[in-house]
Amino acid sequence: MQRVVALLATVLVATALGACDGDGAEPGASKEATLVLDFQPNAVHAGIYAALERGYFELEGVALEIREPSASTDAPKLLAAGRAEFALLDIHDLAIARERGLELVGVAAIVQRPLAAVIAGDRDAVRKPGDLAGGTVGVTGLPSDDAVLDAVLEAGEIDPASVERITIGFDSIAALSAGRVDAATAFWNAEGVALRRLDVPTREFRVDDYGAPRYPELVLVTSEERVAEDPELVDAVVAALEDGYGQVVEEPDAALAELLGAVPELGEAEQRAQLDALLAADAFTPPARLDRRALRAWAAWDLDHGVVAEPVNVEEAFALD
DSSP states (O other), X not given: OHHHHTTSOHHHHHHHHHHHHTSOOOTTOOEEEEEEOSSSOOGGGHHHHHXXXXXXHHHTTEEEEEEOOSSTTHHHHHHHTTSOSEEEEEHHXXXXXXXXXXXXXXXXXXXXXXXXXXXXXXXXXXXXXXXXXXXXXEEOSOHHHHHHHHHHHHHTTSOGGGSEEEEOTTOHHHHHHTTSSSEEEEETTTHHHHHHHTTOOOEEEEGGGTTOOOOOSEEEEEEHHHHHHOHHHHXXXXXXXXXXXXXXXXXXXXXXXXXXXXXXXXXXXXXXXXXXXXXXXXXTSSTBOOOHHHHHHHHHHHHHTTSOSSOOOHHHHBOOO
16 A cells, blocks of 8 residues: 555554544445546556456455546546546646646556657658748647647757647647648557558657656546545555556457457457557556656656646655655
């Protein structure tokens, strides 16, 4: 339980555990919990579904419900209101949520490296970041997108102001396929894979190859109140996810089959391509672990690139050993 207990004084832990024992639940009964995804299910969530299908949550005493968000802003609001126990958040969104006063804590890493990239739609015309000078780049409008684009352009030794930014929302696949923009910020594990499958001749500039540190793009988040009042539940969910993502690394074909079995509307070829891309990048290794040094480097990078106005206190924002 060190991940969570490290956040608490011994007396607070004892008080919280005592409260849990008196909640009226039957001895040995599973605790119910809801996990809100960051997006519709896909290969990046394979470890969650592997853990669910293999009974890892049940073994940890948790009856877990997985819920898809209806909007990207759902998860922080649901956590803050106590209507969900856990959620997946982009790490930049966690920083922004905390800056806005939401008392949320990252308790596990879902992936161990950034998934963000600048993707060009013509690999012959754009061979290096400098080739984007004077061109058009689609962005979603999120602060982290501008940070990613700035980092890639600065690493290419060109002025970020030398490109025209066009807000396209989350429509990078259509925009690049139709040639409406020269490049776009997107996730290499999702949009990047989809574009290649559409035979768009892309070139990817992954942000951690162009100045950004290797930080965990997606994190499992809960509330500070949950950490204080029910550390056993938090540790149980983290342990199950660690086992689930460990199985994705060891048995990717089986994990893919479990994802498709749980969400049959997903396309097998697309999800296999996404999972292969994630595994080739060692995105799940080591499973679930939060690294203090990596998080400190990320916090400094987010501040330097204007994602947040004040530095993130890593010791308060994450449950660290």
